[in-house]
Amino acid sequence: MSAATQLPVMIVGAGPTGLSAALFLARRGLPVRIIDAAIEPSTTSKALLVNPRTLDILHESGVARRIVEEGHAVAGAVLHRAGRPVASIDLRDGLSAQLPIGLAQANTESLLAQALAQCGVQVERGTSLQALRQDAQQVSLNLQSESGNQTAHASLVFGADGAHSAVRHALDLDFSGHTLPEPWLLWDLHLRTSLDPRCAHIVLAPDGFVFVMNLRADVWRVIGNGADPLAQLPGDSVAGRVEWQSRFHIAHRLASRFGVGRVMLGGDAAHIHSPLGARGMNLGIEDAWVFAECAARALSGTVAELQTYADLRRAVDGQVVRKVATLTRVMGGHPPTLRRLRDLLLPQVLRLAPARRLMIRTLAGLDHPLR
Secondary structure, rough: OOOOOOOOEEEEEHHHHHHHHHHHHHHHHEEEEEEEOOOOOOOOOOOEOOHHHHHHOOOOOOOOHHHHHOOOOOOEEEEEEEOOOEEEHHHHOOOOOOOOEEEEEHHHHHHHHHHHHHHHOOOOEOOOEOOOOOOOOOEEEEEEEEOOOEEEEEOOEEEEEOOOOOOHHHHHHEEEEEEOOOOEEEEEEEEEEOOOOOEEEEEEEEEEEEEEEEEEEEEEEEEEOOOOOOOOOOOOEEEEOOHHHEOOOOOEEOOOOHHHHHHHHOOOOEEEOOOOOOOOHHHHHHHHHHHHHHHHHHHHHHHHHHHHHHHHHHHHHHHHHHHHHHHHHHHHHOOOOHHHHHHHHHHHOOHHHHHHHHHHHHHHHOOOOOO
């Protein structure tokens, strides 16, 4: 079947994972539709860091160049305790070619959407998935929008519609894992500080930890799991006007399968974890890249090619979720016995070259091969 007569690949969800999948498919000349239930793109940002693996994936589309132009290089991370730095990692020691780039997720999504529009594909907003069914030839989707209900047909479907994924629910797949009991607090705020804006800063606080990273100019992101993270800001930092704040819970979950038949999952629809390590958005874009490769093979061969995607990505993403869950438990500072071990041992461990290399590869997204 020619591309002109072939049913489109339907992407459900227009976050970074869905936009990337649509872009990779469109650049291959494959017909694609992308829908999102939200009327407008999100203006707030969960993810802040675009890692070198993601920049490599986005290089050919030109999006990587735009990300580097709009963002700022993140050169390292500094660990603070009791008001002073106790350890640091210089990413330039292990990443000579490309450093991670600090850029708000909303900006990254905008750049992806612009590149997708240049391929002739627009996000169909205000359109939600209500149900789907599939057979050996196609997937039929019941969609709802302001203009009413419609039935759409697709050759394949990629569910990139977030942690509460309608696609995952339609496939009746488990999303097992656990939710951390304590709430996490987040601020994007103006900060008067002498902290190095080229570095991320982590505070080992008495009742948890605090993460601080520059967004732009004097605006910084602060995340913490203690009672009052703003009281634990490192150095001479003084919090100012708040631009956005949020309260949320962290979960570590993995879908029991990453797809059934002609329907696959990626991004938060398939795996979620804490923001430590800055892997969530980057893993989702990896999912999109591998899905596009396997989808192209499936459309020119047999749908069984998609199982390669499901197997590869569940193994990789599951490994990262487990690693991040362990890191989060260590950094979280609960119970007190674990916190005391963290405070004593972590600065010493980070002085060891193998530990620094592991941390650098994790932050860069280079801790596994991209197949």
